[in-house]
Amino acid sequence: MRVLVIGSGAREHALVWKLAQSPRVSRLYAAPGNPGMTPYAECVPINVSQLSELADFAERSAIDLTVVGPEVPLVEGIVDVFRRRGLRTFGPDQAGAALEGSKAFAKELLTEAGIPTAQHRTFTVYAEAIAYLEQHGAPVVVKADGNAAGKGAIVALDMATARDALQQMMVERAFGVAGDIVVIEDYLQGDEIGSTAICNGTNYLPLTLTQDHKRALDHDQGLNTGGMGVFTPLPFVNVEQEQQIRERIILATLQALKARGIHFTGVLYSNIMLTRQGPMVLEHNTRFGDPETQAFMLLLKEDVLNVLEYADGKQAPSNNLWHPGSAISLTLASGGYPGKYRSGIPITGIEEANRLDDVQVFHAGTAMQDGRLVTAGGRVLSVVARGTTLQEAVAKVYEAAAHISFEGMHYRRDIAHRGLEALT
Known part of the structure; x- marks a missing residue:
């Protein structure tokens, strides 16, 4: 079996290392990969967001299974692109990846289904978010709705930190479009x-x-x-x-x-x-x-x-x-x-x-x-x-x-x- 792993971090290196031990894997590729993967896989210089180029490579190289490591290509719909070409992938389609790609969507789904999660409110306007925060008080968790490389959730134990988080996300645009929508949720202990x-x-x-x-x-x-x-x-x-x-x-x-x-x-x-x-x-x-x-x-x-x-x-x-x-x-x-x-x-x-x-x-x-x-x-x-x-x-x-x-x-x-x- 010919396998392609998409990503360049330690997570993908670990997957490549373990896949290389499978007797069922005949050839391994990584896109774009990193220096640690080279003993096990051929690294191909394609960025994880170049979905069409990745699909072209998978077709050209007769890839049997593509394993997607990072969240960004999943949220952008890489699985949908691959499936339209009949290419087998490991990972959710774009609709499923929205569970990570949009915190507002995830909180709505959890709340509607009665799945235990913190109480929350969602905002698109800075003034409304600040007004709610002043009424609610700290501690809270302030989250950018979109992907922010694992840094878009700020635990604010005091009001100054909470106000600063909203300022960063909604005014200064520290996380870009990820902060177009912001979720403020109750702080949970444990x-x-x-x-x-x-x-x-x-x-x-x-x-x-x-x-x-x-x-x-x-x-x-x-x-x-x-x-x-x-x-x-x-x-x-x-x-x-x-x-x-x-x-x-x-x-x-x-x-x-x-x-x-x-x-x-x-x-x-x-x-x-x-x-x-x-x-x-x-x-x-x-x-x-x-x-x-x-x-x-x-x-x-x-x-x-x-x-x-x-x-x-x-x-x-x-x-x-x-x-x-x-x-x-x-x-x-x-x-x-x-x-x-x-x-x-x-x-x-x-x-x-x-x-x-x-x-x-x-x-x-x-x-x-x-x-x-x-x-x-x-x-x-x-x-x-x-x-x-x-x-x-x-x-x-x-x-x-x-x-x-x-x-x-x-x-x-x-x-x-x-x-x-x-x-x-």
């Missing part, structure tokens, strides 16, 4: 976790639950990022909570979409808050998470192609999907991230880290410059480790990170702290 399911329209295959660490600094301090690290599975989630997530959120969302004529296939990745009232949806995403995917691919025992093909209605793979134990993914970031940062800084030590048992380094923001690997993004690398226990996985990932170096490199040193606390 443990935030991630739920990932492979969906085939009517049913789903749940993957292990995850917890991301979105703040840039230890102890959940600093600015929100695209993700500084994740671990899986979660020892503090009980069977009842997991069942509620599956029935009241995943299945209920698929049914709500079906009622609107949307046959949702691909990944439903949900950010969920475990509140005193039970699990509640913060937001839905319609693609694999990053850095969640990196941890999944190291922990996954099953051929990943069998997992992806469940979305086509193929039989679910065996119950023995996972290696025993835990996996943890750690983001190595550029100095200054998520603010301004420099690029073109040489990176060393990846080979040494990869030589450790059950460790794999995935490239997130790297490039080749004059024959040397250099930084080319805010999140530069994902270091992933698997252990028979969570404690072992944590020890391994930080041992691996110690081998890697680039000027200004920083990372959180408390990834999985909530899981470790639950085990003591």
